[in-house]
Amino acid sequence: MTEWVVLDIEGTLSSTDQVLVVLYDYARPRLGPWIDEHGDDPAVARAVAQIRELSGATGGTDDLVRVLHGWMDADQKVTPLKTLQGLIWQRGYETGDLVAELFPDVVPALRKWHGDGLRLAVFSSGSAPGQVAFFGHTSEGDLRPLFEHHFDTVNAGPKREAASYLAIASALGAGDPAGITFYSDVPAELHAAAEAGWRTVGVARPGEPNADADFSPHPVVGEL
Ligand SMILES: CSCCC(=O)C(=O)COP(=O)(O)O
Numbered sequence: 001m002t003e004w005v006v007l008d009i010e011g012t013l014s015s016t017d018q019v020l021v022v023l024y025d026y027a028r029p030r031l032g033p034w035i036d037e038h039g040d041d042p043a044v045a046r047a048v049a050q051i052r053e054l055s056g057a058t059g060g061t062d063d064l065v066r067v068l069h070g071w072m073d074a075d076q077k078v079t080p081l082k083t084l085q086g087l088i089w090q091r092g093y094e095t096g097d098l099v100a101e102l103f104p105d106v107v108p109a110l111r112k113w114h115g116d117g118l119r120l121a122v123f124s125s126g127s128a129p130g131q132v133a134f135f136g137h138t139s140e141g142d143l144r145p146l147f148e149h150h151f152d153t154v155n156a157g158p159k160r161e162a163a164s165y166l167a168i169a170s171a172l173g174a175g176d177p178a179g180i181t182f183y184s185d186v187p188a189e190l191h192a193a194a195e196a197g198w199r200t201v202g203v204a205r206p207g208e209p210n211a212d213a214d215f216s217p218h219p220v221v222g223e224l
């Protein structure tokens, strides 16, 4: 019996365009200024060191931004990029520049699950602070009270590795991994979760990039 429902964001709760167009376009011109203005922030300094280590970039901010834009163009969800994007989006939500848009079926489903006593958490490549800001500023209000945990590639690990799902199960204190159900639009993420003993549900939303993906052997829904 499911005790926990763990949810992906992009393609599952929110459209791919909401992330790859709205949020990415917001972050793109702000990455360089953010690095220059917040170099003393330990999270930014760590991200800059990771960018250099992963890319071999040795130049100044322009060089770092070139690497970051390349990762964004290829939609590579690299941890230092997600950290910096998350900080920029956090500011964007706080100032009112950004409002998170969810698929219309999402909030009723989340409220129903929550009301039925299921416990909710998020696992996304987007940074945990960015996730919290996102759910705090949706067009349907502040949804933060619905979620007990936010997992990302820093506090859990890569989304396509079973070890990340084992780490999350442990953090949730879930005695039986089969008591956790994971919803995602990416088959490779579902395979990794199933390898860790979780229940899985593929989300194939019409019009989304993975609508026609092969989700077998996972059950598939078109909405929550
Ligand atoms: C503030 S939420 C942004 C989500 C994000 O950055 C992202 O890359 C989404 O990836 P997901 O793992 O949710 O598909």
Ligand SMILES: [Mg+2]
Pocket (backbone or CB within 6 Å): 008, 009, 010, 011, 012, 184, 185, 186
């Ligand atoms: Mg996704």
